[in-house]
Amino acid sequence: MIDKLSLIFGSKTKAQEIVLLLNDAKPVVRQGFYPEELPKVERFCKNNYLFIAKSRFKVIMVDNGSYSNKGLRIPEMDKRPGMYFVYLSKDEEKTWLAAYQEMMHSDRELGILLGYPVCCVDYFCHSFSKSNVDPMHKPTNPYTNLTKRDQDCVLLSHFPCSSDCDHSLQLARKYLNVLADVDRNRARKIMEKLR
Numbered sequence: 584m585i586d587k588l589s590l591i592f593g594s595k596t597k598a599q600e601i602v603l604l605l606n607d608a609k610p611v612v613r614q615g616f617y618p619e620e621l622p623k624v625e626r627f628c629k630n631n632y633l634f635i636a637k638s639r640f641k642v643i644m645v646d647n648g649s650y651s652n653k654g655l656r657i658p659e660m661d662k663r664p665g666m667y668f669v670y671l672s673k674d675e676e677k678t679w680l681a682a683y684q685e686m687m688h689s690d691r692e693l694g695i696l697l698g699y700p701v702c703c704v705d706y707f708c709h710s711f712s713k714s715n716v717d718p719m720h721k722p723t724n725p726y727t728n729l730t731k732r733d734q735d736c737v738l739l740s741h742f743p744c745s746s747d748c749d750h751s752l753q754l755a756r757k758y759l760n761v762l763a764d765v766d767r768n769r770a771r772k773i774m775e776k777l778r
């Protein structure tokens with residue numbers, strides 16, 4: 584299941600988020616796509632009753648992918664190749680709200696909309712800066728471990744306020760359970776790698 588979806592969404596981590604969205608474990612998902620990737624994604628959304636809103640700006644990624652707010656925002660008409668952000672949800676209003684909050688640089692409101700724990704949203708808002716674009720902790724458990732995300736292996740899509748953040752642990756366990764129902768193999772591999 585995850586392998587199949589990753590052909591559409593470009594990575595297993597992104598495919599996982601879509602599974603979580605479809606199974607009501609996430610309210611909204613935010614992902615970055617290049618223009619040529621969008622038709623497949625849009626078709627999937629239409630066939631699966633998901634709403635999709637697209638940013639009116641593009642982002643040039645400074646490093647690996649759409650995980651954080653890294654990247655330079657450029658206008659849509661700029662000729663340089665950039666990624667669009669898309670916001671996916673079963674609830675149309677939430678896709679537009681997320682697009683709006685991101686456009687307004689309202690990190691806090693966006694984080695809350697995306698279903699991240701308030702403690703972690705506050706942590707991100709205080710610690711994320713140009714000099715600290717990766718406010719990550721030493722892993723103490725597989726659930727909140729972000730160190731393998733560049734290898735397409737991670738459960739959370741937010742920076743936990745600490746490796747032992749209760750809310751993040753609860754979320755990650757919930758995600759793993761949903762994932763195990765849909766793709767037992769992937770769930771097992773993730774836990775092996777994050778341990």
Ligand SMILES: [Zn+2]
Binds near residue numbers: 704743
């Ligand atoms: Zn937290």
